[in-house]
Amino acid sequence: MSDTLLKVRDLKIGATIYPPGEKPKDIEIVHGVSFDLAPGKVLGLIGESGAGKSTIGLASMAYGRGGVKITGGEVWVNGRDILKTGHRDVRALRGGEVTYVSQSAAASFNPAKKIMDQVVEAAVEQKKFSRKDAEARARTLFAKLGLPDPDNIGDRFPHQVSGGQLQRCMTALALCPEPDLVVFDEPTTALDVTTQIDVLMAIKEAIRDTGVAALYITHDLAVVAQVSDDIMVLKMGNTVEYGNVDQIINNPQEEYTKALVSVRSIEHEEKAPTPDPVLSVRNITARYKGTNFDVLKNVNVDLYPGQTLAVVGESGSGKSTLARVITGLLPPREGEIEFAGRKLSPDLAGRSREDLRELQMIYQMADVAMNPRQTVGTIIGRPLEFYFGMRGAEKKKRIIELLDEIELGEKFIDRYPAELSGGQKQRVCIARSLAAKPKMIICDEVTSALDPLVADGILKLLLDLQKIEDVAYLFITHDLATVRAISDNIAVMYQGQVQRYGGKSKVLSPPFDDYTDLLLSSVPEMRLGWLEEVIANRKMESAGN
């Protein structure tokens, strides 16, 4: 056995794209990437969307997804170039020597087959184990990965276990044949932060205990810093920087890496509450039509003029429902909302045009928040026309002012949303809400669909605009780093209730309640050894109980 398990040299990967109305085009998406991976080591591949990191991961199994083809270079696994061996050899490699954990275990498990059948399939097929031994090994792995009832969970069907559990089952599936290398492709991205840390811990311990090598692919540098020995930073199919984890995190050389490491470093000083809140949510209880379950239970929060209230929680916490109640899309069962000193009608139809103008909203997915058949000018111009009756030159002048404010400029006025990047789209949405000269904007996960650097730009812009326009934000997010960056007040929501509420410094300082403690301690931090600390702390706590 050589001392390099995986050796990639000058890897080039191409894809065929089908632009509508044009002939299919061949483009190159990875432009000559090289790296080495020794047995038992972990290499983190990090980059934003389009960096080619998943494609490189799959290339180490000689696999191209969709129309993706490996066009050049060498991929050596255990001393042979797998791009030059035949079909049969590649099949023996997949599922035996190299295995794969995908981002969405829910989609990657066959819904019609029991979990156990799928977990042991590769191990049995590749003749690594007998069926009986493979099942025994699977049960051991289930236990090691912290799955409940490890002896019987394999008899269930994929839809019968939770998302976090299924992701761990997928890890068991990958580890079961005792591979030399596992490719982890964003294994925790789809999970809530408190679930993510469980899976992350399980993966880290499993890697350590089995001595398997891994390629760990993610867009989250803080996560990859916890599990990797080496890190390769990728951008647009090129290597930006490649080094050991300590060097990349603590001493990055390239500007791009530095930006990634320092992302979320926005400083925002907390403002003190003023006497009159712009928005007061009083005792709101709400449920969706046709259900018998309250999604919001007795919620009380205040938002002060020119300030930011961050509403933070995981999926199912009710934070987006709160936004729907405030906008009038979901009239509450109980409670009332006071806005700018007057009582708001519970449903949209009963609100005055002035109410609607002063309370604007920005959405998570900017591409579906804008009509694809309208130009940027029409999109931003409509509120001007609708609320202020602006026409012609006056309207155009104001549109251009707004475009300047969001740092895009006049040339964007005739573009369609499809011609904009993700960040630019979100900027246009911001301009559309500012056009109404609102007192308050609800920002619903406005940065979570964006790459970290772009998201950072949006947050900075929002903070700048808050100073200029004196507008208040109700900022809904699941991301605590964002919360730290921009909020004055914080409401932590859990299962429809406000768990903790107050000024930023107060909410984020001990003593904590159990849930806030769990939530805060689960957010990956950009420093080495953070995960070990958390593991050690939690083990101590559970031993103490």
Next chain:
Amino acid sequence: MSPIVKLLAQRIALSLLLLLLISMVIFAGTIILPGDVAQSILGQSATPEALANLRKELGLNEPALQRYFSWLFGALQGDLGTALTSGQDITTAIAGRFGNTLFLAFWAAVVAVPLAIFLGLLAVRFKDRWPDKLISAVTLASISIPEFLIGYVLMFVIAVKLRWFPSVAMVNDSMSLLEKLNAIALPIAVLTLVVLAHMMRMTRAAILNVMQSAYIETAELKGLNAFQVIYRHAFPNAIAPIVNVVMLNLAYLVVGVVVIEVVFVYPGMGQYLVDHVSKRDVPVVQACGLIFAAVYIGLNMIADIVAILSNPRLRHPK
């Protein structure tokens, strides 16, 4: 009650309700339309006495609701009334013809279903290559041509020019199965062509949908060969959509039968229906309409039931 039993019960109840409503619609169609049935049967020149007689004979003087219920209860007991034009008992007249229609549809299905699934698989196997493109071109052509024209083209080429099979499909009880099959070879061919393209395209879409799932990629990354991937992972998930496709196309075929029977002068229910529409023999049309609708609704119901039964989420609830 387990959710699956509940769903099945609901689905069957829905079909029965639909059928009841359909019976009302079919019946109502004869009373709310302009003119009265007696008038349209006898024409504008009919004498008032003849009209009155016919009205009495048809029971048109009784209230509509009463007529509906006596018709419905009769139909439930297998009594579909008597034909106006011939005075024949409709049930007796339909029985043999319905058998003939089912015979034709059955053999068309026997040929068309395996062929369509095979060609659908072929299209998937050679996706975006010439077999796939050829198949989609044929599909485009075949949905653009009415059934009766396919019928006449085949009749012209195969029966008249080549003389391989008879041009009219006469069958009777004294014929052996082989003789019957020889007689209906052309109608079978036409019906196959009519549903083939549709069924093929839908099969292709159903399989592609499954093949593009992430779990197929997982299976490929386990090092399984193409056969294992399809047999173990694609097939269990594709079976339900394919059965669904087959059932929907059989329902489509039942309608196609009507026209094809006329083209080939086949003694089935479709021809019987068309004949009596032009003769304005309302009781016969109502009876045939009800039976066709029942078959159609039944096949659609089977498609849904298969989908329910094969859904692992419903079979293995949390």
Next chain:
Amino acid sequence: MKNIPISAVIGLFFTALYFLAAIFAPLLAPYGVGEVVGDVWEPSSSEYLLGTDNIGRDLLSRMIYGGRTTIFIATAATALSFILGSVLGFFAAVAGGWVDQALSRFVDLVMSIPTLIFALVVLSVAPVTIPMLIIVMGLLDATRVYRLARAVAVDIEVMDYVEAARLRGEKVGWIIFREILPNALSPLIAEMGLRFIFMVLFVSTLSFLGLGVQPPEADWGGIVKENKEGIVYGIPAALIPAFAIATLAISVNLVADWVLNRTTSLKGGRG
């Protein structure tokens, strides 16, 4: 209008050709529609380009006039089904609630009977005239259009940009005509092509069964019916309408396909 694929150009050309022939039928047809000019089933000659029919009328003239009838009925029925189906479909999607429920369940009911069977049941009691055919075909087909229009509108309805418009306080009219309609237009136009083909096939089938256009009026399905006896003697007159129907249908299909493909390239619809 550059970048039109060759298939769409062919489709547009033949579609236009058939429609022009229908409009200018009296100018183009060499003989009258019911005029007996020759022997029974004469082969094609310089005098009768397509030969003569079962009672000696010029087949080309009958094809041109027949096309006129077929295309007129199909166009009128398509228009009826489209206006009715899409208006009700959009209305149901935007209104929601019981209006939507009532309309949708009624449409489900009508659609649970095969269209042809339903049409036969109705035509067994109703007078078979051209307006009646248009109404029956248009109403039955409106159910299909309703389903599509409603589905498309419901998909668009849940988009954030429609919600944004509602939150802005826009009226129903703006939401339907400025937010939903521009985005629903392409699939609807493509569907209109398919519905038109279906109507051509449908009216031809009815006429072929003797329950559509009544003689002495000509239409393509009727011409098949009149000349079908000839098939057995090896006379292909009945196959000529086959060719006409198929080429018209394929041409419209090619155009519809192109319109539908353009929907995927959303660049503000300037394309």
